Amino acid sequence: MVGEWIRFFAVAGLLLVGMFFEVLAVFGVQKFKKALNRMHAAAMGDTLGVLFIFLGLMVMRGFTMDSLKLFLVILFFWMASPVSGHMISRLEAMTNPNLGEISVIRMGEKAEDAAGGTEAEETEASEKESPESANRKGGCAE
Amino acid sequence: MLGHAYEMLLAGTMIVLGILIIVSMIRSVLGPGISDRVIAVNMIGTIIIMLIAILSLFLDESYLVDVCLIYAMVSFLGVVVLCKVYTGVYLQRKNMKANLGAVEDNLRRQEESGNAEAGSGETAEAGTGEAAETGTGETAEGGSGEAAEAETGETAEAAGLPPRTAALKTEAEEQPKEVQ
Structure with missing residues (x-):
């Protein structure tokens, strides 16, 4: 009986922590003014919110098949959410005419300073790489 | 007593998540740019993942967790396709190529x-x-x-x-x- 109440308070604690992170994420998305900052707040808050809420639900279910499926949801979400966050950030960086200053780092290119800008290209330890593999580091645009 | 406590906890969580969805929808309408709207839609999808999982425990139906997993995959796929299509369309309109440069x-x-x-x-x-x-x-x-x-x-x-x-x-x- 006491064990059941301990489980209830563990579930309540985990759910409240998850809700706290999610509220922070939504609040951050509202408060920031640039899309890249909003993406940062959304990605961090969503990751931790999903983790803690699903951990709470797993504790509530115990050691059954449902807990394994919930764990699979956490696993898939942690794999997929950084990819979608990266795609959204690339959309923003490629198409926004008022982007402001960002740093672009690519491996295997010559170092170049644009006039008054912040483009920085590093060549450390990648001289041995072929140009094709160096170009492919940035993403899957091809 | 314990069942009642669990019900209240889960119901309160679902209500708060619903309010967060409405706030994110406001951002998806207001956001001054396509990226802000895509970020808001992605966040709505994530909150819905959490909501479906909590609902499956609230109603004590175990198949809703499968629905949750499938919805996570579909929402991820939708965001990736939307970003690629819009990047390609925008850059094509400006007559530039959508590659790493x-x-x-x-x-x-x-x-x-x-x-x-x-x-x-x-x-x-x-x-x-x-x-x-x-x-x-x-x-x-x-x-x-x-x-x-x-x-x-x-x-x-x-x-x-x-x-x-x-x-x-x-x-x-x-x-x-x-x-x-």
């Missing part, structure tokens, strides 16, 4: 439309290995079109023509200056 091209275009100095000529010419992929002609065309509008006094002439024709005209003028 597009971020540097965007920064260069932004600088050249920002400062109307003579340094824009050398920035358009000193391209990286990736800019050579898109063709220096395209970068010079995109850059010199805006540079011409910014610095010279031909704004009336350039504004009278459609943007692409004006850009082609200024590229034809500046071509001997570029290719040394």
Whole structure:
């Protein structure tokens, strides 16, 4: 009986922590003014919110098949959410005419300073790489 | 007593998550740009994942967890497809290629439309290995079109023509200056 109440308070604690992170994420998305900052707040808050809420639900279910499926949801979400966050950030960086200053780092290119800008290209330890593999580091645009 | 406590906890969590969904919908309507809207839709999808899982425990139906997993996959797929399609469409409309050099091209275009100095000529010419992929002609065309509008006094002439024709005209003028 006491064990059941301990489980209830563990579930309540985990759910409240998850809700706290999610509220922070939504609040951050509202408060920031640039899309890249909003993406940062959304990605961090969503990751931790999903983790803690699903951990709470797993504790509530115990050691059954449902807990394994919930764990699979956490696993898939942690794999997929950084990819979608990266795609959204690339959309923003490629198409926004008022982007402001960002740093672009690519491996295997010559170092170049644009006039008054912040483009920085590093060549450390990648001289041995072929140009094709160096170009492919940035993403899957091809 | 315990069941009642669990019900209240889960119901309160679901109500708060519903309010967060409404707030995110406001951001998806207001957001001044496509990226803000896509971020808001992605966040709504994530909150719905949490909501379906909590609902499956609230109603004590175990198949809703499968629905939750499938919805996570579909929402991820939708966001990725939307970003790729919109990036391709936007860059095609500006006559640039959607490859790895597009971020540097965007920064260069932004600088050249920002400062109307003579340094824009050398920035358009000193391209990286990736800019050579898109063709220096395209970068010079995109850059010199805006540079011409910014610095010279031909704004009336350039504004009278459609943007692409004006850009082609200024590229034809500046071509001997570029290719040394």
